[in-house]
Amino acid sequence: MAAANDEEILEGFLCPICKADLKSASQLTSHFESLHQEEQDVLKSLKDIFGKAKKVILNADDTQLKETFDRALKFNSQEYYPYEEQTVGVSRSTTDYFKAVRSARLERFATETNKLLIRLDKLVCSMPSDPNLRKQHEQEVVPWLDGTSVKLCPNCAKTFSLTRRKHHCRLCGSILCHDCSVFLDLNVARTIVDPSAPQTSQEHEVNEKNGLRLCEHCYKLVELRKQVQENRNAKTVLVTAYEQMRGLMDQAQPAVAMYEKMCQSLFDGETTYNLSDVNAMRGRIGKLAEGIGLLSKQIAALPVEPNMRQAKVQEHIRQAAAHYIKEELLSLRKLPTEAQIEEVRRERYERAQKQIQLERQRVELEREWRSEAESSGSRSNGATHDDDNPLLEQMNIIRQYIKDARKELRFEEVAILEKNLKELKKEYQLQMLSYKS
Known part of the structure; x- marks a missing residue:
């Protein structure tokens, strides 16, 4: 007032x-x-x-009252009060006064809420686990009011007694009874003062041990700030769908690069990958393209006003997704046929055989330069080499690793293992040639 x-x-x-x-x-x-x-x-x-x-007034039988109402209605009619066009009089705007009053109240409200949040931050950040130390810590952060002269609860006006004890609000220090107290969960309090903190489920009952005792006024202010934070951080359906679509695109980029690498390996006649491996990778890319298309359609179908900016954004997202699918995911290199792969591998094998023959000739020339004693010793060692050769054991282990990696579509690992296997095979062939010589 x-x-x-x-x-x-x-x-x-x-x-x-x-x-x-x-x-x-x-x-x-x-x-x-x-x-x-x-x-x-x-x-x-x-x-x-x-x-x-x-x-x-409600007595319908009062004829005098009826006559009074009739005269009043007749006086208001045009017979006694003819209609005349009225001019607009002097007007005065009260907008500035309204804004001034509203700003003062909002500022006071925001200031009070900020003070409570500062106190809440000090309470929960360094709160000890021991109950006695915790009570002392709460009193140091927020001084409690002296309740020696308070006989009634300020909220419910009930008398304090042995069964109805006095309690204090942990944010403002005011006195209240247990029935008028509201408990704020400590995990929720930490989330309010630090929105980046991980949120935990609130399945347990909030009481004095795992919560802060607050009065109804302080609790409403803190709860309102929590709602503002949730509304500010809440994601719309459009943002959620777009983030999912971008996640699928991020998965598709390395998959396409791996597919191109596997195709090139087949065209080069390498045995690192086979045709089934490349087809599996192509199927994975197709599923990613299908998911991107479905999400873009959902975004384009979201209800919005035709002339709104969001409608243009949704349409642009749909067009960009369609262009990405067409240019990046559906324009993959065509796979070679089985006959082409066999032909390339046969030529590669012939080149490898020629290289082996050349290597064998080189070893024979080296044999001539060795002494008879060294050559006989190498033959005696080669007689028992095949029984426990560590290279064979390593090759078998790598072959098993390659088989497991192919099942899980980890083709990068397959490429590395196949390279190691080729090096071991080459070393084993050289070793066998030296033993035979």
């Missing part, structure tokens, strides 16, 4: 007689009944007068 001039604006549960500021509606009622008994008699007499007037 406020005066006509620019006096201070009073807010709260104010007594209309003595202007005392009470803390709740129940306190205001008890205050008015106990201290303003005489004014209640006046109000009661006024209520009786209003009741009698209501009965007279």
Whole structure:
């Protein structure tokens, strides 16, 4: 309430007689009944007068009342009050006054909420686990009000006793009873002061051990700030679908690069990959393209006004996804046929055989330069070499690794293992040639 001039604006549960500021509606009622008994008699007499007037008005048999209403209606008609066009009078805008009052209240509301959040941050950041130390820590952060003279709960106006003990709000320090207390979960409190903190499920019951005791006013302010954070961080359906589509695109890029590498390996006649491996990778790329197309269609079908900016964004996303699928995922290199692969591998094998023959000739020339004793020793060692050759054991292990990697479509690992296997085979062939010589 406020005066006509620019006096201070009073807010709260104010007594209309003595202007005392009470803390709740129940306190205001008890205050008015106990201290303003005489004014209640006046109000009661006024209520009786209003009741009698209501009965007279609702009495349909009162002919005098009907005649009064008829005269009033007749006076308001054009016969007694003809219609005349009225001009617009002087007007005065109260927008500036409204904005000034609203800004002051919002600023006070925001300031109070920020103070509570600062206190909440100090409470939960360095809160000890020991109950006694925790209570001392809470009193150091927020001083508690002295409750020696407080006999009633300010919220429910019930008397404090042995069964109804006094408690304090951990954010403002005010006094209240247990029934009027509201508990804020500590994990939720940490999320409010630090939105980046990991959120945990709230399946347990919140009590004094795992929560903060708050009054209803402080709890509402903190809960409102939590709702604002959730609304600010909430993702729309459009954003969620777009992030999923981008995730599939990120998976498709290395898959396409791997497919090109595998195709080139087949055209080169290498045995690192086979045709089934490349077909499996092509099927994986096809599934990714299908998922990207479905998500882009869902984005384009989201309800929106035709001339809104979001409608253009959705259409552009759909077009970009279609272009990406067409240019990147559906324009893959054509696979070679089995006959082409066999022909390339046969030519590669012939080149390898020629290289082996040349290597064998080189070893025979080296044999001539060795002494008879060294050559005989090498023959005696070669007689028992095949029984426990470590190269054969390593090759068998690598072949098993290659088989497992192919099943799990880990073709990068397959390429590395095949390269190692070729080196071991080459070393083994050289070793066998030296033994035979």
